[in-house]
Amino acid sequence: MNDQGSSGASGDGDSPKADWYPDPGGKHEQRYWDGSRWTEHVASHGTQSVDPLADSGHVPVTTMSAEKIQHQVTSKAGHDSTEVGGGTLFTEPVLVVNQKAKLIELNNEYAVYDQNGTQIGAIRQVGQSNLKKVARFVSSLDQFMTHSLQLVDMSGAVQLTVTRPKKFAKSKVHVTDAAGNQIGSIVQKNMIGKIKFSIEGPSGEIGSLNGENWRAWNFNLQDGAGVEVARITKTWEGLAKTMFTTADNYVVKIHRPLEEPLRSMVVASAVSVDLALKQDNRGFG
Numbered sequence: 001m002n003d004q005g006s007s008g009a010s011g012d013g014d015s016p017k018a019d020w021y022p023d024p025g026g027k028h029e030q031r032y033w034d035g036s037r038w039t040e041h042v043a044s045h046g047t048q049s050v051d052p053l054a055d056s057g058h059v060p061v062t063t064m065s066a067e068k069i070q071h072q073v074t075s076k077a078g079h080d081s082t083e084v085g086g087g088t089l090f091t092e093p094v095l096v097v098n099q100k101a102k103l104i105e106l107n108n109e110y111a112v113y114d115q116n117g118t119q120i121g122a123i124r125q126v127g128q129s130n131l132k133k134v135a136r137f138v139s140s141l142d143q144f145m146t147h148s149l150q151l152v153d154m155s156g157a158v159q160l161t162v163t164r165p166k167k168f169a170k171s172k173v174h175v176t177d178a179a180g181n182q183i184g185s186i187v188q189k190n191m192i193g194k195i196k197f198s199i200e201g202p203s204g205e206i207g208s209l210n211g212e213n214w215r216a217w218n219f220n221l222q223d224g225a226g227v228e229v230a231r232i233t234k235t236w237e238g239l240a241k242t243m244f245t246t247a248d249n250y251v252v253k254i255h256r257p258l259e260e261p262l263r264s265m266v267v268a269s270a271v272s273v274d275l276a277l278k279q280d281n282r283g284f285g
Helices: 002-008 066-076 130-138 239-244 262-267 269-281
Strands: 019-022 030-033 038-044 047-050 094-099 109-113 119-126 147-153 158-164 172-176 182-188 196-201 204-211 219-223 228-234 249-254
Touching (some): 094 269, 158 269, 172 269, 182 262, 182 269, 196 262, 196 269, 228 262, 228 269, 249 262
Antiparallel strands (some): 094 109, 158 172, 204 219, 219 228
């Protein structure tokens, strides 16, 4: 566990300060870092408990071959980018976010690829108690539950956490950085017609996420000046997979380098849309 200290905590010095950080094991929302190592103290939804950190070498979740990813980008999403990315979640011009197909979804998992089909990260659900999993299995009460997803790189280091609190109508999704500091929110503005979200940073609205059809499959992302900076395309994976599994797949095309916090909000956007709009409609299929 010695080299896991850099997985979730971050700081300017050689070792981060003692504090609560996103759990590098992905089982809980937060784990306490004592200044030199991860401890057994964990917290989820405001409740603390004790759970030793196991050796978690799992960055899941490969869902498709490289050839299928490339086909998803070029043929299904219509992108033919020759721009070379930097190989990380924050430096690639195209991100492919594919959900792991399950007949019944009790724990969300996604793989994140670059445009060439190389997996560069994963998204995993955290903070799910056994009782909550049972409730998801026997009912359709997902909208009344809080859901949190962690975006991790291939070393397992937490990069962003996306949380949708329980809702009754419109969704609001909060995005936090690797240290657990909130960097912005994605806020649903309407329920009828083409769905629109505002993208909000610490100082107010910094952009928008705009549905392009009534099914809320495809979105354009605009900056605060109304200029399109990225697009999300939900790709069709065939009738059988769409009807009988929970998988939703998205391609995010980022048009140009972006400043923070807009860049992080764009990186979080596809899974935020999935969490905000699709979660409650899945049931068993």
